[in-house]
Every structure is written in C-alpha cells, then in structure tokens.
Amino acid sequence: TIGFIGLIAPHITRKIFGAKAKTVVPLSMVTGASILLLSDTICRTIISPAELPVGTVTAILGAPFFISLLFSQKRGTEWMN
Numbered sequence: 001t002i003g004f005i006g007l008i009a010p011h012i013t014r015k016i017f018g019a020k021a022k023t024v025v026p027l028s029m030v031t032g033a034s035i036l037l038l039s040d041t042i043c044r045t046i047i048s049p050a051e052l053p054v055g056t057v058t059a060i061l062g063a064p065f066f067i068s069l070l071f072s073q074k075r076g077t078e079w080m081n
Helices: 003-017 021-045 054-074
Strands: none
Touching: 003 021, 003 054, 021 054
C-alpha cells in the first residue's frame, strides 16, 4: 500500500518545480524517497517499541491528496496551476 508514493511524488514535484520533464522525473524520485523515509520514521517512532505498517501513514497522506485532486478537477480548475 505504499503505491500512493509513486502517484503523489510527481504531482508534488510538478507543483513546486514546474512541468519540465527533465526536472520532474529525477526530482520525483528524490521526493518519493523523502516522503517514504519520513513515513517510515513516523511509523517507527509513533508507538515505540512497536511499529505501525508504513502503508498506514502513506494512506493517511495519499487519500486526502487524491480527494483534493478529484474535487479540484471536478470544479473545472486545474490543481497544478
């Protein structure tokens, strides 16, 4: 369930750095790795000594993101611009 990372990272990168493919592709990889590292750190420390699955934090981040993306497309406004 960490598939949200592969879908969220390019959108976040495109919003911050623009839509050039030369910059979006490598920076998406760095953004995705950073998000996953942050999620893993949160999962390991939130209820230590036990661990939460990483998918819980990525789902908590990913679900609202895609809902907001869905509603922004529905209103006729593009989320990217």
